[in-house]
Amino acid sequence: MAITLTAGTSALADAPKEHLKSLDAKQIDNTIAPGTDFYLHVNKKWMEENPLTPEHARYGKFNILSDTSEARVKDIVLNLASTNPQPGTVAFKVSTIYNQAMDSARRNAEGAKPILADLKKIETTPHEGMTDLFLWMHGNYASPFFSAGIQEDLANSSVYAMYIGGGGMGLGDRDYYLKNDKRNKEVREAYKKLIVTQMRNAGYSKKDANRIMNNVMKIETALADSALTREESRNIPAMYNPRTFAQVKELYPNIDWDRFFIETMGIQSPEQVIVTELKSVDQANKLMAxxxxxxxxxxxxxxxxAQAAGKLSDNFSDASFEFNKVMSGVQQQRPRWKRALGATEGAMGEAVGQLYVEKYFPQSSKEYMIGLVENLRTALGKHILHLDWMSDDTKLNAIKKLNAFTVKIGYPDKWKDYSTMEIDPALSYYxxxxxxxxxxxxxxxSKWGKPVDRTEWGMTPQTVNAYYNPLANEIVFPAAILQAPFFDPEASDAENYGGIGVVIGHEMTHGFDDQGRNFDAEGNMRDWWTAEDSKAFTEKTKGLGAQFDAVEVLPGLHANGTYTMGENIADQGGLRVAMTAFLDSQKKKGVDIATETIEGYTPEQVFYMNYANLWGQNIRDEEIRSLTTGDVHSLGCNRVNVTLRNLAPFFKAFSITEGQPMFRPESERVVIW
Ligand SMILES: [Zn+2]
Known part of the structure; x- marks a missing residue:
């Protein structure tokens, strides 16, 4: 097969390192053997030395980076405020939002006043005005009953399509409304209490607040009843149901579609609407009548x-905090300045990001990353070509897709223009x-009808995270993730490949996970697999899913292998591909890793240790329960221990053998990419 892989360039030209940088050898707990519990072997000491503080539901290595990033952003924002900026400038807008978010005295004096006129409007609407009211709500506040919006057309991602789907549930997941076990009941009761308290804060009597709560629960439970399960929500092709505008009107006649798009979005009725959750929209239609x-x-x-609560007086945020306590186990609200920064970033994230990268992101980091990404791309290409379960036809398509990946590093080439955003200190924060x-x-x-602008970013540069976007077939690494322990120019190659290398491999593998594999090199949803290869892939994922299903995250509570499938595939792929890229890079440099040690560890050991290091964290039981319901990622300890138990090179690196808890016999291992 004549497939040219993108040529790899090694940016790692320096000499081998003798000392650990991202890792601290003193933190390794040698009383726990790597073959007993690798996660604790690497992280237990750190976990003991860094107990959770009351404000955190979980705290780990990721948070250390977020804290650094947050402190830098705070500096930037306070500096802007101290320059006494002119009205209309970005500095003025950023500092006004931050100052208003900090000004609890003004907000507490105003109480619910900023929202009273709108609440009265809802209360006093006559029967014949109910359609107007529905459109006003959808256009300006929350999306009652169902969701609607534009996004790239999954089947033709260079243009936008109109979507409608499920939504309207305050608790997000259907289980909270429908299941009757202790945890779901507890969350449901906390939610009821939240509704009553917030409506009381908004000025309603106890009796009225209770009536409102009962009606909300009735409606949201009915919506939950028709909502997709978490497992069903993984199936993207099943959510692509194009309907003509005429069909939508016929299917859901209780919604005034002739007015809907123009009045809520300023968009003329589209010729086609994609319905993502057929049952949910049907239920919304029925309920409305x-x-x-x-x-x-x-x-x-x-x-x-509910949408206003975070922008009003402290009694509203206190009530939200009481609810969060139940959801995540936190014991103390985040300090006000952190919440204020969050609001500022939500409003004008790229304005802050531009200043962030000017100050904290060296060009050399970008160049280093480009080299690393190309090494990873070459390594994943090798893996694809060597797969024993995939035909040459599908391999050719997979390589095409891999070669077409767009890579974004650090920050966008073009910044968002906030000049038309108006912020007026005379208005309330709300x-x-x-x-x-x-x-x-x-x-x-405003993007409707225009070609999709692929220079845009879905995360700000100061975010400690990374993503793969299947609709653009792109991998994106914001500036803030390019810090230790993920990445440090002073660290060994083994540490950097076990850190940011695995992250790069992880994002690349998302292009080939249970969801990403539905999209082709151009980012269009198209089946480029032979039927046999699809079947072989699905069989393998079932095996991996069963491994995670078997994990008890708390007594009686199991991980969800189907819901976390994409992330688990990506973690495994990331580890495998980064190791190949690491070994190749050392060979290219002429380093004989068989004889090299770093503070007594082999380079392979250091690679896996830094991977485990990334996921070290302390976490509350309540948070474990919430994440198991709502997060597509596995818990940090399982990202390490369950994933590594499939990898023969890991067993070899630490001489882990049959009889040790970390060992998994070859016949039970699942290797996908
Ligand atoms: Zn991921």
């Missing part, structure tokens, strides 16, 4: 108050933040 005006208004009142939200919504809808 079956409910009384009183029930619908109560639901709207709550939707309105009004300003509402205007900010509307600005972002308008910005999104």
């Amino acid at each position: 079956a409910l009384t005006d009183r029930e619908i208004k109560d639901y709207y009142l709550w939707k309105y108050v 009004e300003n933040m509402h205007n900010v939200g509307m600005w972002h919504q308008k910005d999104l809808y």
